[in-house]
Amino acid sequence: MSKGNLTRRGVLKTGAVAGAGLAVPTYLSAQESGFTNAPTGSTVTLGFNVPQSGPYADEGADELRAYELAVEHLNGEGDGGMLNTFSSKALQGNGILGKKVDYVTGDTQTKSDAARASAKSMIEKDGAVMITGGSSSGVAVAVQALCQEAGVIFMSGLTHSNDTTGKDRRANGFRHFFNSYMSGAALAPVLAANYGTDRKAYHLTADYNWGYTTEEAVKSSTEALGWETVAAVKTPLTQTDFSSYIAPVLQSGADTLILNHYGGNMVNSLTNAVQFGLRDKQVNGKDFQIVVPLYSRLMAKGAGANVKGIFGSTNWHWSLQDEGSKAFVKSFGTKYGFPPSQAAHTCYVQALLYADAVQRAGSFEPCAVVEALEGFEFDGMGNGPTLYRAEDHQCFKDVLVVKGKDNPSSEFDLLEIVEVTPVDQVTYAPDHPQFAGGALGTCNNGA
Amino acid sequence: MFGLDKKDASLLLVVAALVVFAPFFLNPFPEASGWAQFNAGYPDLMQRFVIFGIFAIGFNILFGLTGYLSFGHAAFLGVGSYAAVWMFKLLSMNVIPAIILAVIAAGVFALIIGYVSLRRSGIYFSILTLAFAQMSFALAYSVLTPITGGETGLQLALDDPRILGGLSSSDGNIPVPGLFGLEMRDSSKLVLGGWVFTFNFGYYFSALIMLLSFYLSIRIFRSPFGMMLRAVKSNQQRLNYTGVNPRPYTLAAFVISGMYAGLAGGLMASMDPLAGAERMFWTASGEVVLMTILGGVGTLIGPVLGAGMIKYMENIISKINSDILHTWFAFLPDGLEDAVVAMIYPFIGKGWHLTLGIVFMLVVIFLPGGLVEGGQRLAGLFRRKKTDESKTATTEPAE
Numbered sequence: 099m100s101k102g103n104l105t106r107r108g109v110l111k112t113g114a115v116a117g118a119g120l121a122v123p124t125y126l127s128a129q130e131s132g133f134t135n136a137p138t139g140s141t142v143t144l145g146f147n148v149p150q151s152g153p154y155a156d157e158g159a160d161e162l163r164a165y166e167l168a169v170e171h172l173n174g175e176g177d178g179g180m181l182n183t184f185s186s187k188a189l190q191g192n193g194i195l196g197k198k199v200d201y202v203t204g205d206t207q208t209k210s211d212a213a214r215a216s217a218k219s220m221i222e223k224d225g226a227v228m229i230t231g232g233s234s235s236g237v238a239v240a241v242q243a244l245c246q247e248a249g250v251i252f253m254s255g256l257t258h259s260n261d262t263t264g265k266d267r268r269a270n271g272f273r274h275f276f277n278s279y280m281s282g283a284a285l286a287p288v289l290a291a292n293y294g295t296d297r298k299a300y301h302l303t304a305d306y307n308w309g310y311t312t313e314e315a316v317k318s319s320t321e322a323l324g325w326e327t328v329a330a331v332k333t334p335l336t337q338t339d340f341s342s343y344i345a346p347v348l349q350s351g352a353d354t355l356i357l358n359h360y361g362g363n364m365v366n367s368l369t370n371a372v373q374f375g376l377r378d379k380q381v382n383g384k385d386f387q388i389v390v391p392l393y394s395r396l397m398a399k400g401a402g403a404n405v406k407g408i409f410g411s412t413n414w415h416w417s418l419q420d421e422g423s424k425a426f427v428k429s430f431g432t433k434y435g436f437p438p439s440q441a442a443h444t445c446y447v448q449a450l451l452y453a454d455a456v457q458r459a460g461s462f463e464p465c466a467v468v469e470a471l472e473g474f475e476f477d478g479m480g481n482g483p484t485l486y487r488a489e490d491h492q493c494f495k496d497v498l499v500v501k502g503k504d505n506p507s508s509e510f511d512l513l514e515i516v517e518v519t520p521v522d523q524v525t526y527a528p529d530h531p532q533f534a535g536g537a538l539g540t541c542n543n544g545a
Numbered sequence: 546m547f548g549l550d551k552k553d554a555s556l557l558l559v560v561a562a563l564v565v566f567a568p569f570f571l572n573p574f575p576e577a578s579g580w581a582q583f584n585a586g587y588p589d590l591m592q593r594f595v596i597f598g599i600f601a602i603g604f605n606i607l608f609g610l611t612g613y614l615s616f617g618h619a620a621f622l623g624v625g626s627y628a629a630v631w632m633f634k635l636l637s638m639n640v641i642p643a644i645i646l647a648v649i650a651a652g653v654f655a656l657i658i659g660y661v662s663l664r665r666s667g668i669y670f671s672i673l674t675l676a677f678a679q680m681s682f683a684l685a686y687s688v689l690t691p692i693t694g695g696e697t698g699l700q701l702a703l704d705d706p707r708i709l710g711g712l713s714s715s716d717g718n719i720p721v722p723g724l725f726g727l728e729m730r731d732s733s734k735l736v737l738g739g740w741v742f743t744f745n746f747g748y749y750f751s752a753l754i755m756l757l758s759f760y761l762s763i764r765i766f767r768s769p770f771g772m773m774l775r776a777v778k779s780n781q782q783r784l785n786y787t788g789v790n791p792r793p794y795t796l797a798a799f800v801i802s803g804m805y806a807g808l809a810g811g812l813m814a815s816m817d818p819l820a821g822a823e824r825m826f827w828t829a830s831g832e833v834v835l836m837t838i839l840g841g842v843g844t845l846i847g848p849v850l851g852a853g854m855i856k857y858m859e860n861i862i863s864k865i866n867s868d869i870l871h872t873w874f875a876f877l878p879d880g881l882e883d884a885v886v887a888m889i890y891p892f893i894g895k896g897w898h899l900t901l902g903i904v905f906m907l908v909v910i911f912l913p914g915g916l917v918e919g920g921q922r923l924a925g926l927f928r929r930k931k932t933d934e935s936k937t938a939t940t941e942p943a944e
Contacts, residue, residue, distance in 0.1 A: 210697070210821035210823060211824055216860075216864070219860055236697045236821070239698075244817070246719070247719070247730075265702075269718075306686065307690070308696070535704075537704070539719065542718055
């Protein structure tokens with residue numbers, strides 16, 4: 099440097115001034131209440147953090163609709179929806195603990211960073227006492243960890259990876275949605291019954307966390323029934339043309355293709371596979387079959403006629419005939435004019451479950467809510483009797499095995515329910531190898 | 546002061562004042578008013594302002610001085626973040642070793658990429674850096690999942706070794722990053738009437754580092770080394786013919802700006818201990834280019850302003866939803882209200898990119914020098930008026 103005139107004294111002086119400046123904020127430290135964002139006025143703010151842009155924007159839009167509906171019902175507007183069928187009758191339709199429910203929304207962009215930034219601004223700026231939503235496991239895990247640090251409750255939306263309540267579980271986070279293990283456990287018997295027990299499977303797996311856990315789950319459940327896994331190939335998440343991955347399938351001697359893909363990936367890979375004529379082929383004297391472990395109506399819509407006759411699993415479907423589902427479909431349909439997706443269902447239920455837990459606990463304090471939710475058994479929310487297990491904060495309930503409908507009657511009527519797998523068949527021990535390595539820690543009330 | 550001439554010193558002081566008093570003037574609206582929506586004075590966003598400011602300052606050293614447009618700078622940010630989170634996992638939750646390792650890792654990474662990429666200039670250089678960054682993204686996203694955590698991102702866990710102690714916080718949870726016992730998220734609130742001002746330790750820590758980086762950047766701009774970099778920008782061929790090899794200079798600039806990016810990444814991880822692969826995605830690299838151009842390429846303060854502008858829009862505009870619009874325009878008659886809301890709706894919420902695009906276009910078309918040029922023109926406007934006045938003042942007595 100040409101004009102360096104730093105002196106020792108100068109440096110010391112500046113350092114002292116800067117240090118004093120940094121120390122000032124800590125003098126002003128003051129805690130106001132027992133927990134983060136304790137609602138003080140006549141309203142309580144919930145944060146709905148959903149993907150409004152990016153690959154899962156459709157799911158996000160549907161989630162937001164469900165949340166708006168839930169807020170309406172909690173505040174006693176509309177027809178009440180599932181509040182009428184919910185087994186717990188704590189909620190009165192006058193908000194939560196008498197406070198009117200208010201909400202803020204944010205865009206996760208299906209990126210962990212953006213989702214955390216959005217959740218942080220809800221917590222730090224808008225005073226949200228609970229964050230919910232999301233349509234990706236990566237985001238769910240990231241936001242769940244954030245909520246744990248900040249001391250608010252996180253009610254995850256659509257997240258299917260084992261890790262959310264497995265190795266990345268947190269005390270302040272809860273999942274209603276089912277997971278990869280449950281998909282595998284529910285699907286395998288149906289597949290064995292329809293396709294036999296001596297199949298050779300070829301996996302195409304989206305190359306990221308959710309893909310790995312789904313592949314592992316489906317592999318271990320099908321292998322337990324006698325299937326053989328020929329190969330498991332990872333495909334990049336950003337891939338849009340899967341031709342080069344489909345071509346080697348037939349040469350491998352496999353007679354079943356399992357697509358561990360979600361969203362746009364699944365739409366493209368399934369379309370490619372059908373276009374290649376895989377389903378018309380005969381291998382090992384058997385018809386070639388394709389399986390999609392995680393189905394959603396929005397994906398089925400994207401893949402069009404290609405989904406006909408293809409098996410998969412789903413958390414919930416609007417054609418279920420129990421009272422809870424019917425009430426939800428009715429109020430959602432009245433408000434928006436079409437039936438809700440499974441993402442909408444799980445988000446709606448999560449919002450209600452949180453409100454109910456607060457009501458029963460008598461406080462918004464996260465630790466009290468955690469206590470109210472742990473081991474909570476309920477019914478009337480569309481999946482039959484359900485348990486929020488205390489050990490990992492995962493809901494245990496029936497899982498649906500579905501099949502692409504051969505003769506859809508409308509653009510929403512694309513899947514038919516093949517079997518409702520009872521909850522016992524999909525239950526696992528909290529320390530199951532696919533879920534091992536995590537710890538809830540203790541609930542955090544924050545400030 | 547500090548080896549700066551008067552103009553630069555006053556610029557540094559202005560920036561320092563802005564940064565120190567940011568919690569006040571970023572929260573201009575009382576908490577209860579409808580305008581509180583536009584308040585930006587909460588810790589997370591203020592941290593982002595200064596951290597992306599550092600990122601953009603560093604980028605400007607390369608792009609503003611040498612004219613080399615790197616389209617893969619986010620890779621260094623990502624490397625810095627991963628390095629910092631690994632230090633939190635292995636060593637301790639103190640941010641100092643994390644930030645140091647972040648800067649070193651990003652510097653080494655920049656040296657390797659720069660050594661290869663700088664063999665070409667112009668668009669080829671941009672494409673090479675873009676290719677490297679996308680390669681790093683793909684590696685981080687899937688192949689290197691054991692190191693980077695893949696799609697889920699690299700996170701802290703309760704069973705991390707943390708050999709220097711601090712395995713878990715007192716209540717059995719994962720500890721949070723701090724500086725010798727002061728946690729980065731420590732905040733204190735000052736309530737003045739309807740206003741609430743938040744002072745966050747993490748913010749002031751980042752702000753101090755930002756001021757140091759800003760100072761360093763001024764010194765680089767004014768040094769003979771900076772002059773050499775400007776020579777590379779104006780005419781590299783002439784430099785070659787006079788027998789000067791520009792490569793060591795450009796490589797040094799590249800590594801310095803990579804280290805700035807690593808510093809920003811390390812700070813980001815210190816504020817929020819998670820590193821995700823999206824941080825390295827090409828759109829993130831594009832964002833810093835936007836920040837620099839929006840603020841003013843080659844100016845000292847421009848990149849900081851651009852970073853602030855983009856982060857403000859991303860965090861504030863994107864959170865306005867149709868309900869909020871309806872409450873704003875509730876005073877209008879029903880039909881008109883719906884029409885106005887329908888007109889504005891595409892530009893808010895998820896449409897914030899659209900708003901940003903329009904602002905960017907307007908700036909590039911009408912203010913090619915960025916926000917800094919806008920400020921200069923405004924200043925010029927007032928100055929001319931003043932000189933006019935003085936002219937009339939001097940001419941009048943003669944009459």
